[in-house]
Structure formats: C-alpha cells, structure tokens
Amino acid sequence: xxxxxxxxxxxxxxxxxxxxxxxxxxxxxxxxxxxxxxxxxxxxxxxxxxxxxxxxxxxxxxxxxxxxxxxxxxxxxxxxxxxxxxxxxxxxxxxxxxxxxxxxxxxxxxxxxxxxxxxxxxxxxxxxxxxxxxxxxxxxxxxxxxxxxxxx
Amino acid sequence: xxxxxxxxxxxxxxxxxxxxxxxxxxxxxxxxxxxxxxxxxxxxxxxxxxxxxxxxxxxxxxxxxxxxxxxxxxxxxxxxxxxxxxxxxxxxxxxxxxxxxxxxxxxxxxxxxxxxxxxxxxxxxxxxxxxxxxxxxxxxxxxxxxxxxxxx
DNA sequence: CTTATTCTTGACTAAAATAGTCGGGAATAA
DNA sequence: TTATTCCCGACTATTTTAGTCAAGAATAAG
Numbered sequence: 102x103x104x105x106x107x108x109x110x111x112x113x114x115x116x117x118x119x120x121x122x123x124x125x126x127x128x129x130x131x132x133x134x135x136x137x138x139x140x141x142x143x144x145x146x147x148x149x150x151x152x153x154x155x156x157x158x159x160x161x162x163x164x165x166x167x168x169x170x171x172x173x174x175x176x177x178x179x180x181x182x183x184x185x186x187x188x189x190x191x192x193x194x195x196x197x198x199x200x201x202x203x204x205x206x207x208x209x210x211x212x213x214x215x216x217x218x219x220x221x222x223x224x225x226x227x228x229x230x231x232x233x234x235x236x237x238x239x240x241x242x243x244x245x246x247x248x249x250x251x252x253x
Numbered sequence: 254x255x256x257x258x259x260x261x262x263x264x265x266x267x268x269x270x271x272x273x274x275x276x277x278x279x280x281x282x283x284x285x286x287x288x289x290x291x292x293x294x295x296x297x298x299x300x301x302x303x304x305x306x307x308x309x310x311x312x313x314x315x316x317x318x319x320x321x322x323x324x325x326x327x328x329x330x331x332x333x334x335x336x337x338x339x340x341x342x343x344x345x346x347x348x349x350x351x352x353x354x355x356x357x358x359x360x361x362x363x364x365x366x367x368x369x370x371x372x373x374x375x376x377x378x379x380x381x382x383x384x385x386x387x388x389x390x391x392x393x394x395x396x397x398x399x400x401x402x403x404x405x
Numbered sequence: 406c407t408t409a410t411t412c413t414t415g416a417c418t419a420a421a422a423t424a425g426t427c428g429g430g431a432a433t434a435a
Numbered sequence: 436t437t438a439t440t441c442c443c444g445a446c447t448a449t450t451t452t453a454g455t456c457a458a459g460a461a462t463a464a465g
Contacts, residue, residue: 104256104370107452109342109363116359128411135356139454148413161462162410177366190261204287207268210382211261214329218256221373230362259423280440291425300442313433314439 102215102222103188108181110138111146115180118156119172119227126158126165146184153183173228178219190215254367254374255340260333262290263298267332270308271324271379278310278317298336305335325380330371342367 117132129147133140147166150156155175156166168175190211269284281299285292299318302308307327308318320327342363 102256103258104254105452106255106340110453112366113359113363116362120358126411130411136359137356141455142453144413145453151412158412159462160410160412160460161464162408163463164411164461166412188258204289206272207265207288210268211265214264214377214382217377218370218373221370225366225369230366233365257423262424278440282440293426294424296442297424303441310441311433312431312439312441314435314437316433316440318441 102178102181102219103185104181104218105185107146108185110136110142111150111180111184112177114138114143114146115150115155115168115175116227116230118166118168119175119231122167125163126167128165131165149184150180153179155179155183168227171228172231173226175227176223177225177227177230178222181222254330254333254371255337256333256370257337259298260337262288262294263302263332263336264329266290266295266298267302267307267320267327268379268382270318270320271327271383274319277315278319280317283317301336302332305331307331307335320379323380324383325378327379328375329377329379329382330374333374 113136114132117136118127121127121131121135129140129143132138133143147156147158151158151166154169157169158164158166190208265288266284269288270279273279273283273287281292281295284290285295299308299310303310303318306321309321310316310318342360
C-alpha cells in the first residue's frame with residue numbers, strides 16, 4: 102500500500118464525482134476546473150478507474166463519468182489500488198530464500214502494517230466521507246481505540 | 254500524510270533497531286547490510302530521526318544508534334512524520350479564500366481522511382509490530398469494525 | 406447529416422521526488 | 436594513534452509524477 106499524491110488526486114476526483122454526480126454524468130473538464138487537476142492527467146487516472154470498474158463512462162455531449170456503484174459501496178482502498186499499483190516490499194519476493202538474519206522479519210512486519218492500513222482504508226467509503234462520519238470520534242471520545250472504532 | 258518508500262525504509266530501519274538493539278548501539282553499516290538500504294541513504298534518514306529525537310547516537314568504535322525510547326513508546330506515525338515532511342493538500346492553504354464551489358469541500362474531506370490515517374498510525378508502536386499484535390484481529394474476527402478495534 | 410462534445414489511447418516531455426554517491430570532517434573507544 | 440562511526444553538505448542518477456499533444460471514436464443535439 103502506497104499513499105501518494107496520485108492516490109489523493111484519484112480520491113479527490115471520485116469524491117467530486119460522488120458530490121456532483123446526480124442524474125447526469127460529470128465531465129472530466131468539470132472536475133478539472135473544480136479540483137484544479139489537469140484534464141489529461143485526469144484522463145489517465147480515469148482510464149484506470151474505469152478498468153477497475155469503479156466508474157462508467159458515456160461519450161458525446163452531455164457525457165462524462167458516473168460512479169459504477171453508490172458512494173456507500175466504493176471504498177477508499179479500491180480507488181488507491183486502482184491508480185497506484187502496489188510494489189513488492191520484500192527482497193525475497195516471498196520466495197522465502199532470505200531466511201538468514203533479520204531481513205525477512207522486518208519485511209514481514211512491514212507487510213503486516215501495510216495490510217492493516219489497507220484494511221483500514223477498505224472500511225471507509227466515499228459515502229462515509231461525505232456524511233462526515235470521518236471525524237465523529239475525535240469530538241466524542243478522547244480514547245484512542247474508541248476513536249478508531251467510531252469511524253464506521 | 255504520505256506513505257512512500259522512504260517512510261517504509263525508515264520504519265524498517267527503526268524496526269531493525271528495535272529488534273537488534275540491545276545493550277550496545279547498532280551501527281548504520283549493520284542495518285545497511287541486513288536491510289539492503291544504502292549506507293549514505295540511511296545516514297540521511299537517521300539525521301532526521303535524530304533531529305526528531307526518535308533515536309540517540311554514539312560515535313566511535315562500537316558506536317551507532319539506539320531508540321530514544323522503548324519500542325512500545327515509538328509510534329509508526331512519528332517515524333513517517335520525521336522523514337516525510339507533510340505537504341499542503343488544499344489549494345487555498347486553509348486561508349478560506351476558495352469558498353466558491355466544491356473545491357474546498359473535497360479538500361476538506363481528504364484532510365479528514367488523511368487525519369484518520371495519521372491517527373491510526375499513531376496507535377501502532379514498534380512494540381506492537383514486534384509482538385505480532387498487528388494481525389491478531391484477522392484470525393479472530395471477520396467483522397470489520399472489531400478487526401480494526403482489536404489492533405491494540 | 407453535421408457538428409460540437411466528450412471519452413479513448415498512445416507517445417512524448419518537463420518537473421519533482423527518490424535513492425544513491427562522494428568527499429571531507431569530528432568524536433571517541435580501543 | 437588509529438580505526439570506527441557518526442555527521443554534513445553538495446552532487447548525481449533514476450524513477451515517478453504530472454502534464455502535454457495529437458489523433459481518433461462515439462454520440463447527443465441541432
């Protein structure tokens with residue numbers, strides 16, 4: 102799991118789509134204007150989002166993109182995965198041929214953490230973000246665990 | 254909050270330090286050998302980690318680095334913050350001068366999400382990772398919320 | 406039917422970040 | 436005294452990110 106500016110752009114654009122996408126599709130030109138992301142760059146991102154079936158497209162005048170599902174059913178992790186292909190983090194590529202020393206251990210630990218971040222982002226949908234369910238915990242509870250819990 | 258390979262290197266190196274750092278400090282040459290990260294690159298990372306007081310250093314033969322606190326008291330978010338200075342994600346830089354349209358809204362939503370990821374990583378310590386507390390939830394519970402909860 | 410709009414695709418380029426190199430130093434334990 | 440290790444700054448190569456450009460296909464609207 103990576104978390105780069107590209108992933109941010111993709112999530113931002115998808116949020117824009119969730120907010121502004123009613124009956125009519127939303128053109129990339131609109132998103133480009135609102136979010137100040139270059140049109141051609143958006144085209145690249147949406148090509149990937151479409152391949153992963155997170156959005157559907159309609160050509161011609163009045164065309165554009167729609168969410169393929171409702172915002173409540175599209176999760177942040179999916180969006181990031183779609184545009185940011187993940188990388189191998191281990192030197193042994195999971196072949197287990199580096200079982201001498203601590204190398205594998207730390208890599209394994211990082212993989213675990215990475216998996217946790219992924220799980221975490223798999224629980225937050227565009228709908229959650231729009232409904233402001235994000236920050237609820239921080240005003241209600243100071244306890245760390247409950248703060249995390251109250252996310253959804 | 255960003256999550257790049259640099260942050261991964263830093264967390265990996267700190268994990269190595271937590272694992273291999275007993276009474277004697279650990280030299281960067283050792284970490285470099287085990288984790289296959291170039292020595293000079295590690296030097297750059299540890300300069301930042303030291304500035305943020307996450308590690309202490311000792312020069313001379315037998316010298317190296319130690320964790321400044323116990324692994325249970327050093328959290329992943331701190332490590333990443335130390336080496337990956339965060340960037341502005343809003344176009345209005347929080348000055349509120351973009352209150353026309355949806356621009357600010359999506360940026361605000363992204364900031365929220367970013368904050369949540371940060372909070373999440375602020376709850377995971379090096380000690381947690383080493384004790385394998387990371388994956389415990391995934392074998393115990395299939396429920397998403399409890400899986401997140403059982404992290405700590 | 407024609408046209409403007411919009412997606413679609415691929416190749417290319419500029420800019421920025423990342424990762425690594427190099428060389429010289431200062432501290433210090435052995 | 437010397438080898439080891441941290442410390443620091445400047446430099447460079449590589450990769451990634453972000454953006455540009457051009458040509459083309461689909462299609463709604465006039």
